[in-house]
Amino acid sequence: MDSTLEIRWHGRGGQGAKTAALLLGEAAMSLGKYIQAFPEYGPERMGAPVASFNRISDKPITLHSGITNPSIVLVLDHTLIDSIDVTAGLPADGKLIINTALAPADIRKELKLKGSRVFTIDASKISNETIGRDIPNTPMLGALVKVSGFLKIEDVLKDLETKLKKKFASKPEIVAGNLDAVKRAHAEVMAE
């Protein structure tokens, strides 16, 4: 159980928290990992808080419990931290990655957080500049790859390119924009 990486995504309905977990799962799988990706099911409404989860391991995963102590938490929407306890269950050596223009120290202060490590990335700005819309999930993936260090960014970009090219065959600008977003977030994520 120790070798399994557990991740929780927080977002608002429509922001792509579920898709982010699926994308990460597929990317990790194509790089030889065993994976799980699953959303939390409740009322599904545009804008309402939602969560999704990943398990990633080098060995087959038989565990099918919910994830209560993730070692990494990603927050796609800064405003969620007013209403959701995004650090619930995050251990002292856990990592929190938030989509915000603020610095990690500001977020730590806002959350009154002791322990854990805080990372920030302005994924919405990157998404607006690269994809032309505020869809923060792909840049968050780039930040996650940097922070977690369990996958190589080159491998993830290659896998993502193959998948997006298949999905957006007639819109090459979407493929380029998304790849750019991942690359930029990977480079720009801020640590404490």
Add this chain to the structure above:
Amino acid sequence: MPTAAKTGNEAMAEAMRQINPDVVAAYPITPATEIVMIFASFVADGLVDTEYIPVESEHSAMSACVGASAAGARVMTGTSSQGLALMYEILPIASALRLPIIMSDVNRALSGPINIHCDHSDTMAARDFGWIQIFSENAQEAYDNLIQAVRIAEHPKVKLPTMVTTDGFIISHCLEKIEILEDAQAKQFVGERKAEVSLLDVEHPVTLGALDLPDYYFEHKLQVAEAMRQASQHILEIAKEFEQQTGRKYDLIENYKLDDAEIAIVALGSTAGTTKAVVDELRSKGVKAGLLKIRVFRPFPAEALAKALANVAAVAVLDRADSYSAQGGPVYTEISSALYGKTKAPKLINYVYGLGGRDVTIDDIRGVFSDLQKIDKMPTFNYFGVRE
């Protein structure tokens, strides 16, 4: 063999695409909707030759399945919870007419109170309708079981409708890595249905579903019971053939680190997977823990079970449904009946758990194993994960 990332629902829809049934009649219901939704897109995209009948209710879905199957077609459907409950009236008709209809059921709590999450109350309530029931631990098993179900249901010595289940949301909506047969390999494995009679064969007219009074009803029901008794050996033969193709081994039950186990859990579905993780943990600490997973619940593998548990000292049977008999859950009563009169049998306790999607944690399972180490002080009927 190709691998893919699939949810339980996607895995079942993929199996259906490869099976390419003649008729699918279904009505959508959470959390099984995706299965028939994805399959409907296969129909629309021309990837299958199936006649897809979008009916107005599950009662109609099963009725349409009965009609189409009686006409000689290979027929599939998918449902969950209240949807299955609305089919209950027709389920024993399908088995009495010996129609090999294949169903995927995504296990979801029966209302009420209304709930959309996993427990086994829907299929446990359907256990006495003459359907073969196969439970899946994960997306891979959901796919593998559905492919095998076609052969099981249509086997000339069986000819019984068959349902394959997954745990709602826990498996149905969880993306996992699975291996999929090549299309041609799957097609060859399932073959074609060879119905002995067909309502559409006007050269050889037959009557199906006629009034069956005290003079014959009993004999027909006896034949269903006999087919169910025969089914186990054919399920095993088909599993063997499937293993030759895929390397993936299936049985009526799965024994996990059970051979030298002193304490063991019996579970169905995804909880068996979570239990495996805890068994591994306990084994690394020198505790002789094991798991017995029931894959086939109907026919009930009583003999295999009694044999597998004979040398275990203490066993906890986990029921993700209550039968409100005040005598434990349905799996517990089946197992205690299977062990009755055996000279070597474990001490047995029961837990009802996980109703309405209540999470099953590692700590819950650790707690059960810890209870088993002091079984003499335990009551027979227990719960975990519930506020009392």
